[in-house]
Amino acid sequence: MFSVLSYGRLVARAVLGGLSQTDPRAGGGGGGDYGLVTAGCGFGKDFRKGLLKKGACYGDDACFVARHRSADVLGVADGVGGWRDYGVDPSQFSGTLMRTCERLVKEGRFVPSNPIGILTTSYCELLQNKVPLLGSSTACIVVLDRTSHRLHTANLGDSGFLVVRGGEVVHRSDEQQHYFNTPFQLSIAPPEAEGVVLSDSPDAADSTSFDVQLGDIILTATDGLFDNMPDYMILQELKKLKNSNYESIQQTARSIAEQAHELAYDPNYMSPFAQFACDNGLNVRGGKPDDITVLLSIVAEYTD
Amino acid sequence: MMNSHRTIESNTRTSPLNAEVVQYAKEVVDFSSHYGSENSMSYTMWNLAGVPNVFPSSGDFTQTAVFRTYGTWWDQCPSASLPFKRTPPNFQSQDYVELTFEQQVYPTAVHVLETYHPGAVIRILACSANPYSPSPPAEVRWEILWSERPSKVNASQARQFKPCIKQINFPTNLIRLEINSSLLDYYTELDAVVLHGMKDKPVLSLKTSLIDMNDLEDDDYEEKDGCGMDNLNQKFSSTALREGPNNGYFDKLPYELIQLILNHLTLPDLCRLAQTCKLLHQHCCDPLQYIHLNLQPYWAKLNDTSLEFLQARCTLVQWLNLSWTGNRGFISVAGFSRFLKVCGSELVRLELSCSHFLNETCLEVISEMCPDLQDLNLSSCDKLPPQAFNHIAKLCSLKRLVLYRTKVEIEDYDVIASMIGAKCKKLRTLDLWRCKNITENGIAELASGCPLLEELDLGWCPTLQSSTGCFARLARQLPNLQKLFLTANRSVCDTDIEELACNCIKLRQLDILGTRMVSPASLRKLLESCKDLSLLDVSFCSQIDNRAVLELSANFPKVFIKRSFTQ
Numbered sequence: 071m072f073s074v075l076s077y078g079r080l081v082a083r084a085v086l087g088g089l090s091q092t093d094p095r096a097g098g099g100g101g102g103d104y105g106l107v108t109a110g111c112g113f114g115k116d117f118r119k120g121l122l123k124k125g126a127c128y129g130d131d132a133c134f135v136a137r138h139r140s141a142d143v144l145g146v147a148d149g150v151g152g153w154r155d156y157g158v159d160p161s162q163f164s165g166t167l168m169r170t171c172e173r174l175v176k177e178g179r180f181v182p183s184n185p186i187g188i189l190t191t192s193y194c195e196l197l198q199n200k201v202p203l204l205g206s207s208t209a210c211i212v213v214l215d216r217t218s219h220r221l222h223t224a225n226l227g228d229s230g231f232l233v234v235r236g237g238e239v240v241h242r243s244d245e246q247q248h249y250f251n252t253p254f255q256l257s258i259a260p261p262e263a264e265g266v267v268l269s270d271s272p273d274a275a276d277s278t279s280f281d282v283q284l285g286d287i288i289l290t291a292t293d294g295l296f297d298n299m300p301d302y303m304i305l306q307e308l309k310k311l312k313n314s315n316y317e318s319i320q321q322t323a324r325s326i327a328e329q330a331h332e333l334a335y336d337p338n339y340m341s342p343f344a345q346f347a348c349d350n351g352l353n354v355r356g357g358k359p360d361d362i363t364v365l366l367s368i369v370a371e372y373t374d
Numbered sequence: 375m376m377n378s379h380r381t382i383e384s385n386t387r388t389s390p391l392n393a394e395v396v397q398y399a400k401e402v403v404d405f406s407s408h409y410g411s412e413n414s415m416s417y418t419m420w421n422l423a424g425v426p427n428v429f430p431s432s433g434d435f436t437q438t439a440v441f442r443t444y445g446t447w448w449d450q451c452p453s454a455s456l457p458f459k460r461t462p463p464n465f466q467s468q469d470y471v472e473l474t475f476e477q478q479v480y481p482t483a484v485h486v487l488e489t490y491h492p493g494a495v496i497r498i499l500a501c502s503a504n505p506y507s508p509s510p511p512a513e514v515r516w517e518i519l520w521s522e523r524p525s526k527v528n529a530s531q532a533r534q535f536k537p538c539i540k541q542i543n544f545p546t547n548l549i550r551l552e553i554n555s556s557l558l559d560y561y562t563e564l565d566a567v568v569l570h571g572m573k574d575k576p577v578l579s580l581k582t583s584l585i586d587m588n589d590l591e592d593d594d595y596e597e598k599d600g601c602g603m604d605n606l607n608q609k610f611s612s613t614a615l616r617e618g619p620n621n622g623y624f625d626k627l628p629y630e631l632i633q634l635i636l637n638h639l640t641l642p643d644l645c646r647l648a649q650t651c652k653l654l655h656q657h658c659c660d661p662l663q664y665i666h667l668n669l670q671p672y673w674a675k676l677n678d679t680s681l682e683f684l685q686a687r688c689t690l691v692q693w694l695n696l697s698w699t700g701n702r703g704f705i706s707v708a709g710f711s712r713f714l715k716v717c718g719s720e721l722v723r724l725e726l727s728c729s730h731f732l733n734e735t736c737l738e739v740i741s742e743m744c745p746d747l748q749d750l751n752l753s754s755c756d757k758l759p760p761q762a763f764n765h766i767a768k769l770c771s772l773k774r775l776v777l778y779r780t781k782v783e784i785e786d787y788d789v790i791a792s793m794i795g796a797k798c799k800k801l802r803t804l805d806l807w808r809c810k811n812i813t814e815n816g817i818a819e820l821a822s823g824c825p826l827l828e829e830l831d832l833g834w835c836p837t838l839q840s841s842t843g844c845f846a847r848l849a850r851q852l853p854n855l856q857k858l859f860l861t862a863n864r865s866v867c868d869t870d871i872e873e874l875a876c877n878c879i880k881l882r883q884l885d886i887l888g889t890r891m892v893s894p895a896s897l898r899k900l901l902e903s904c905k906d907l908s909l910l911d912v913s914f915c916s917q918i919d920n921r922a923v924l925e926l927s928a929n930f931p932k933v934f935i936k937r938s939f940t941q
Contacts, residue, residue, distance in 0.1 A: 173415060173427075173437070174415070177424075194414075195415055195416055197836065198410065198411060198414045198415075198416035199416060199436050200417075200888055200914050201888070201914050201940060202888045202889070202916070260864070261839060261840070261841070262841075262865075262891075
C-alpha cells in the first residue's frame with residue numbers, strides 16, 4: 071500500500087518535462103484522469119517545526135491528504151485556541167476532524183462533488199465517539215474529481231485556498247467571519263455551555279466548483295499564512311516552482327511556510343492582518359504569530 | 375487486498391507448486407448486531423473489512439467492529455428472554471458476522487485481529503457460494519472450519535487469534551465468524567480478519583489439521599461430513615417402518631415417561647430416534663415434543679424441505695425460533711408461509727432475528743396465522759420495507775416486540791413515547807438506544823404514563839438534556855427501575871445521580887459513559903443507596919479516574935465498575 075507521498079513521486083515522474091505552467095493548452099482538454107501531487111509544511115506557534123506527515127498537526131492546526139480511486143482530497147483545520155483557557159486541548163478537535171475526513175475519503179464514504187458532505191459526515195462522526203470531544207475549528211476541504219477534472223471546495227471560517235494559473239490567482243476562497251478574529255467554526259461544546267459557544271453548522275460552509283487544468287497550483291492553508299503573507303509574496307514563491315516534481319513542491323511549500331513564520335514575528339512588518347486592523351481603526355503593525363499550515367498541490371496526470 | 379505470493383513446496387512427493395494467497399476481507403455482508411449507528415464508521419461492523427486500523431494497539435477505538443452486547447448483563451435484565459428447550463449444548467453462538475474476500479481459496483488459516491477484550495470468537499465457517507458470481511450457485515454449503523466452547527481470555531490486550539482450522543474440499547471467499555461474549559469483562563472489538571489459502575486444491579495435505587480429542591468425544595460437528603441438506607432432512611423424514619417383532623422393554627414404560635426421556639434429546643437425535651421403531655416413531659412425532667422448536671442452531675442446513683418434514687409434528691408449537699435461518703435462498707416466502715399456516719395457530723413466541731428471507735407477505739401471514747402471538751423478534755431484519763410493519767398492528771396480544779435495526783419508519787420519537795405513555799401503562803421494559811430525536815417531552819410522557827418501568831435504555835440519545843430536569847423526573851417517577859442506560863449522554867450530572875440514589879433503590883445496572891459532570895462523591899451516594907447495583911459503567915467520565923474506580927470498587931466489591939480506555 072503506497073503512501074500518498076510516494077504516489078506523488080510516481081505521478082510527478084510520469085509528467086516531468088511534458089508540462090508547462092504557462093501553456094494554457096496543456097491539459098484541460100486532456101482525456102486522462104487527473105491527480106494532485108501534494109506536499110505540505112507547517113509551524114506550530116511555539117516553534118515546533120515539521121514536515122508534512124499525513125494527518126499532521128502543527129500547533130492547533132491539523133491537515134490531511136487522502137487518495138481515493140475517484141478523487142484526491144485534502145483539508146486543513148485551524149483549532150480555536152481559546153479553549154485552552156478552559157482546560158481543553160484545541161488540537162484534539164481539529165486533529166480528530168481531519169483524521170476522520172481522511173478515513174471517510176479512504177473508505178469511499180463521500181461524493182467528490184459534495185465536499186460539504188465530507189465536513190458534515192465527519193462532524194457527525196465526531197459525535198459518535200465515546201470520548202467526549204470538545205473544541206472547535208475552521209475547516210477547508212478541497213476535492214479533485216479525477217475524471218471530470220473539476221475541483222470542489224468547501225470552506226468554513228478563515229482558512230482557505232488559492233488556485234494559481236499562469237502566475238495569477240484565478241480562484242480563491244472567501245473568509246467567513248462573524249466579527250473580528252472570530253471565524254465561522256465547527257464546534258462541540260460542553261452541555262452547560264451550549265448556546266453560549268459559537269457553533270456553526272457544516273452547511274454554513276461556502277462551496278465552489280470549477281474546472282482545473284494540468285499545471286494548476288492549489289495552495290490550501292490556515293490563516294497563519296494569509297494573515298502574514300500577501301498574495302504577491304506567495305505568487306513570487308510559486309514562480310520558483312519549476313516542475314511538478316514532489317521534491318520541488320515540498321521545497322516551495324517549506325519556503326512559503328518559513329517565510330510566513332519569520333514575518334509573523336517581525337514587529338515592524340505591515341502584515342495583511344495589521345493592514346486589515348488599521349483599515350478598521352486599530353493602529354497596529356507587525357506580523358501575527360499563529361500556527362501556520364501550508365498544503366501545496368499541483369494538478370497532474372494520474373496513473374494508477 | 376493484500377497479496378503475498380509465497381510458493382510452498384511439497385515435502386516428499388512431487389506435487390505442483392501452489393501459491394498461497396493472503397487476503398484481508400473485502401466486504402462485510404451480514405451481521406447480527408453492532409454497537410455503532412447504522413451509517414457511521416464508529417464501532418460498526420463495516421470496520422472489520424480491509425486492513426487493520428488499530429492493531430497492534432489495544433483499547434476502545436472507534437475504528438473497530440464492536441457487537442451490541444457483552445457478558446451476561448442482558449440476560450440478567452427484566453427484558454431477558456427465557457432460553458428455548460432442547461437447545462444443543464454445543465450451540466453457544468450469540469452473534470455472527472459474514473465477510474467476503476476477493477478471491478476464492480482453499481483456506482489454510484483464518485486469523486482474527488482482536489484489539490480489545492479478545493476471546494469471543496467461538497466458531498468459524500466457510501461457505502461454498504461465491505457472493506460475487508453473477509449466476510446463483512447450484513448448492514450452498516457451510517462447513518465449520520473451527521469450533522470451540524467459549525473460554526475466558528484473561529487479558530484485555532490486543533491479540534492475533536490464529537485457530538487451527540480444518541481443511542475443506544471446496545474453495546471459498548465467504549467466511550462467517552460466530553461469537554459468544556458471555557465470558558467477556560467488556561465489549562470485544564475486532565479490527566480485521568485475514569484469510570490464508572491456496573488458489574488450487576491441495577493435492578496432498580501439506581499441513582494436517584490437528585485432530586482434537588474433543589471432536590471425537592462430543593458430537594460437536596453436527597453432521598461431521600457437513601455435506602448439506604440431505605443429512606438433516608433424512609433425519610426429519612418419515613420413512614415407512616417395518617413392523618418389528620417387539621420393542622424391547624420400551625412398551626412396558628408409561629407413555630408420559632418415554633415422553634419425558636425424549637425431552638432431553640436434541641432435535642436431530644429426536645428425528646433419528648423416530649426412525650428406529652414404530653413405537654418410538656409415534657413418540658418422536660408426537661406434537662407435544664415440539665412445543666418449543668429451536669431451529670436456530672441448524673441455520674446452516676435448514677431449508678424449505680426441512681420445514682415441510684417438520685410440519686406435521688409442529689401443529690402445537692408455541693415457541694418457534696427461526697433466527698438466522700433461511701438466508702441465501704434456503705427458505706422461501708412460500709415455504710415459510712406454508713409452515714405457518716399449518717403450525718402458526720398456537721404460536722406465542724416467534725424469533726426471526728436476521729431472517730433475511732422475510733418480506734411483507736411473511737408479516738401478513740404471521741399476523742393472520744398467529745393471533746395469539748405475544749413475543750415477536752424481528753431484529754436485524756433490515757430487508758423488510760417500512761409498510762410491512764403495519765401488519766403487526768393486527769397482533770393484539772403482543773407483549774414483547776423487538777425492532778432493532780429494522781427499517782420501521784419513525785419520524786418523531788416524542789410522539790412514540792407519548793403513545794406508549796398513553797396506551798402501554800403496564801410496560802416494564804423499553805429500549806430506545808440511539809433514538810435520535812427523543813426529548814424531555816417524550817421522557818415526561820413515559821415517566822408519567824409507565825410507572826411500572828423496570829428497564830429503560832436511553833443510550834446515545836443526543837437530544838436529552840439534563841438541564842431540563844428529565845433525568846430527575848425519570849428517577850422520581852420510576853421507582854421500579856432496575857436498568858438505566860444513559861450512555862454517551864454528556865449532560866448527566868451529580869444531581870441526576872443523587873436523584874437516582876434517592877428514588878431508584880432497586881437499580882442494578884447503570885451506564886453513564888462519557889459525561890464530564892459526575893463526580894466520585896455522587897457515585898458513592900448511589901452505591902450506598904442502591905444495594906443491588908451490580909453494573910456501573912463510568913467509561914470516559916472525566917472526573918472518574920482509575921484511582922476513583924479502585925476506591926469505589928474496594929468499598930463496594932459486589933459491583934462491577936467498568937472503565938474503558940482508548941490507550
